[in-house]
Amino acid sequence: MSAATSTRQRLGRRAVNTVAGLGLLYVFLPIIVIVVFSFNDPVGKFNIEWQGFTLKHWADPFAEPELTRALWVSLRIAAVATVCATVLGSLIAVSLSRYDFRGRNGVNLFLVIPLTAPEIVLGSSLATLFIDRGVDFGYTTVIIAHIGFQVSFVAVTVRARIRGFDWTLEHAAMDLGATPMRAFWSITFPLILPGIAAAALLSFALSIDDFIITFFNAGSLLTFPLQIFGASRVKIPPQINVLATMLLMVSVSLMALGAAFGARRRKRHGVVAG
Amino acid sequence: MPTPMNRREFLIRSGLMGVGAMSIPAILSACGASDTASDTTGGSPGRSLYFENWPAYIDEETVKLFMAATGIEMKYTEAYNDNNEYFAKVQPLLAKGDKADPDLIAPTFWMASRYVKLGWAQKLPLDKIPNAANLRPDLKNPAWDPNGEFSLPWQTGIAGIAYNTKITGREIKGMADLFAPEFKGKIGMLTEMRDTMGLILMGEGKNIETISTFDEAAVGFEKLEKAKSDGQIRSFTGNDYMDDLNAGNFAACVAWSGDVVQLSRDNPDIKFVIPEEGGTSWYDTMIWLTGSENSDAVAQWINWCYDPVNAARITAFVAYMSPVAGVKDELVKLGGDAAAIAESPLLFPDEATLSRLQTWGPLSEDEEAKFDEAFAKITGA
Amino acid sequence: MRLDHATKRYGDFTAVHEANFGITHGEFFSLLGPSGCGKTTILKMIAGFEQPTTGRVLIGGDDVSAVPPHKRNVNTVFQQYALFPHMSVADNVAFGPRNHKIPESEVATRVAEMLSVVRLADFAVRRPAQLSGGQQQRVALARALVNYPSALLLDEPLAALDLKLREAMQIELKRIQRDVGIAFVFVTHDQGEALTMSDRIAVMSQGRVEQIGSPTEIYRRPATLFVAGFIGSANLLPGTVASSDAVEVRVSLAAGATVTVPGSQVAAGADVSAGAKVTVMVRPEQFVASASPSHGDSIKSSVTDVVFQGASVRLVARTGDGAEVAAVVAGDADVSFLRPGAGVHFGWRADAPYVLSGWPAVAGATTTDVDRVEAAL
């Protein structure tokens, strides 16, 4: 290789890295703002201009009762919806990846359509149904709406994760005297669990953060994003930044935990089923 | 390859799923109603109260003092952000004849008149509200509630122009300044149609108290449309104009008096002015929604708020005009900042100022629809 | 254990057609055939993963056709072993006994015992991924055998191993089978493996069992052209029966010679009436090569290739009708006259040729690896 090309290559490599570094900065810019302003000591209603450093919002992150209540609402909705959607979605994923049956492609398509419909369409159509059927908006409708978009998401994610799962393991278990139930719970389930857990975590995050679909189906119920939306028109307490930063830290540690667990698992099992 | 299941397992699986699936519609229709209701305050009727109000529209003390004084369990939330949006939230329930979550809400007068017209408001238990007599005489018996039995105002205010002297570098006097080319892209308008259009129309020399058809107002809409397409207007906002004003994104905007009084306490650069051409006056008013049975609590609450002492405490915080007579004296008694407020011409305008204010007259359903539609088209939504 | 006219159909496709045979206790029985011939389906019917569409599966005289796998007293060693990756070796082996609710103390004894049988006592706490292929294979064996099954089903268990290991494991498997004394049903597409280990072999093709017999039987007296070609290497020379009687059959070969075959060397049921299309099979090691026509029958051809293989020399030649034939001669024989292009005459002992019905798709030598077949016999 000539010196010229190697220099050019090095330059090219550096260019890619620089662009990627700038990309990373871009990704983090607003996050830095959010975190920094959680330490701001604003005068008056708005947490926009930097006024001075304080830890007081961190000392009392739940000082805004409406915000805290909305966060609880969101957490509860996300928990219930995620559990339901994970069960429904995982069953679909298992069925799709384990069996070959008539209509499989149809089901695949059916699963993808909700993912390719814009949220506003999902939200408004579901709201139309509820209004048309005279169902009152509230917890139930929001949970139903969330399960709706989560099911497809979980099914597709889990299906991707268990693609290539060795279903002979279940045969082996039954061959060794395990009932189909036991074969599933003692062999298949622990092995596909990481995939399911990852999908569940992601769909939990989707649910907590969902705004558009929830906006149409919440009625007077206020979830965390809806509360923020309301607050954005009046006053944004620094606690929003604190809670957002806390959510961020929780998800980061969950991810780190997941990564560490995954690494240990890979080391111990070699074969990764999930 | 497929794996067989045993019979028991098959039974359990199919059965559960079948039953589960079948019962969804039942659950769907059954729990909808009960579930939202569970979110409201419990307790026996009459001893609990749910008031949904605009944000930052009360001091924190009043609700606590009220609960302590009466033993009524009160839920006070601030999710009333926008008249139209809130109407959309409760209408599916009220249109069906069901009860909405709150007992009391505080819509702006024109929206309150819609609730009354639709039959979604109950007559207030005025016999149990002796303090109703403290209502400012100029607010008594509005055209849409001639007997004053459906509504008692919460606060009243003025829509005018707020500006940030740091950006404008000069004083703003009237509506013409909002359309000045030097502020291109730095002007805010309110999504509240009556305030934005009211000021513009008054700027065009119209009397909004007498406007009853869209055609009479068309000139104002043209003016707004032109300003929008010229890029003069930066955005249409709700209460969040304060945010933009404070941050310097707006040089000037249509604004509500109380907000600006509050805001200028923290940021002296922010000023409020009633345009030379005149400003609009408006009021938000408490109405009691149908289906609510807490008549006692509603009466006690309104009575509490119409006590000048309590009203003065609220005024000291929100800085709007109180509908309650005698508040000025109570403010003076409170001393300090409150006493200073008592001197503010925005809270206690003199006759000359009052004469420059106009309030929108009633619009028929069809005409109102035309106004709303034209306005929505301009705001771009 | 018996398959009683068991047929398995998937839609229009018949995977197994009327399988009808028994396997006796303590026997090493192989199902041999190319992939897709239905041998694995037979194994699955015995294990219980598939149900025969018609016919029955009998174990110990009972009809178990509809009994699910976890209630059958047979165990399987899967192709890729199917070891549970999240369990230790010991837990893998203990999985079966635990399912049968055997007391934990006895499970421990049994597992230890079985691990020592497969010489993996030191690896009990490891995970399958930490073992080599051969070790994994032995875990799979132990995991199946620890249940004391009445028969062990092995689905191509050696396919994943490299050649050296495979040969070692063949011996190991045979040893274990002798030790435990139960029937092994062994599925393979590798004829060398089948010939090495089996007591009996069922050769299958396209869902049908072509022949069942001992390794020598199916090598020496294949029932069909398929078996002849599939097992070992053979020179399949198409011809027409010139005449036949009780003593011998005379066949005129397409390659241009007439062969006399003793009546005892005719496949059972083959049509040898005059004019019938038949194939004469001669194994490469049965050819005797010489520079000039010897006494007795022989075919003339010209040498195309001479491959020295140490113990033997492999000779490839082309006959007059263009068919390629192969011969194997001893490595120390004088082969100096065999130069590519030289003429050569292949003769044989009178009882060597063997007559089968029909004509092969391709005349001449089948391309199976000769040495391994020889070693097996």
Place this chain on the structure above:
Amino acid sequence: MGAPPAVTRKPDAVGLGVMTGLGVGMVALGAGWVSGPWAVLVAVAMLTVLVLLVWAGVGGGLEVRRAIAPYGLLKPGILWLSLFFLAPLWTMAVMSLSSKKSRFDFFPSFTWDWSNYSRALTDFAPQFGRSFLYAGIATVLTICIGYPLAYAVAFRGGRLRNVLMGLIVVPFFTSYLIRTLAWGNLLADAGPVVAALEAIRLDGPLNWLGIMDNGRLLNTPTAVIGGLTYNFLPFMVLPLYVSLEKIDPRLVDAAQDLYSSAAGAFRKVVLPLSLPGVFAGSLLVFIPAAGDFVNAQFLGNPGTTMIGNSIQDQFLRQLNYPLASAMSFVLMIIISVAVLLYSRYLDTEDLV
């Protein structure tokens, strides 16, 4: 043994039929095709079918049970989607052809009122246009930003790949609205971005290019597109990373060994192999971006409203359900057609 046999079994047809039937029944109940006693009848019929299915599963042999099993697992999820995805679409279609008797008629009646569609397509043509334009530009921008990111992580990340990928994704675990609001703060007239651009004297050229408007960024199309780009970036980076990570780096070596330049190796080897990721990412960015209204609301001006703002306004403020439904429907149809055309290039399984 791993791969399912490529043959179909007869009882499949029964399972498929039963499931389709139940799904249709669900939609019927949900969308209100049937009501009153008929609804009860449909429910009873569905229940009967389920009982029969269970009975067949118990009575039938291994084969029947096995053929039914996959549908058994699918049933709950599919029924859920039938009820809460298909039925709403149907209701919305009906609503979009309904009309209101008066302004406050909250239960519009079905009248084949196509005027909703003509209004949606004429009055809101600019919003539709902007939605697709902004979403399109945002998609291209996410590729421009996301590709180098995913590439750097996949090929230069080494053992830190997962950590780096986590770093890229983590910011998106904070609330969508808060992130968008934070962009509002960053882009404000007196904010750091404008100040920085002015400091390096880029504001002039950017004004000239129309990227900045009179020295402003906030409340311009640039801010809206920037917000869309930012918020949907992970949907581009993840599929891109997945497809790039699968590429064996030795292929690049091989290409260079065969006299390709580094750029040539990228263009002829890496790029084509990563195209499925680009396709999948484009869909995942374009679709939600086209329907979004948050960015236009927080970062835009009255001239940058997108169709999502209009639908939301008509539905939640003007209470014009028929018009809002017609607009939603048009949006969905346009996007579905686009997706169908686009999906010729990729397998549905590649989507996530």
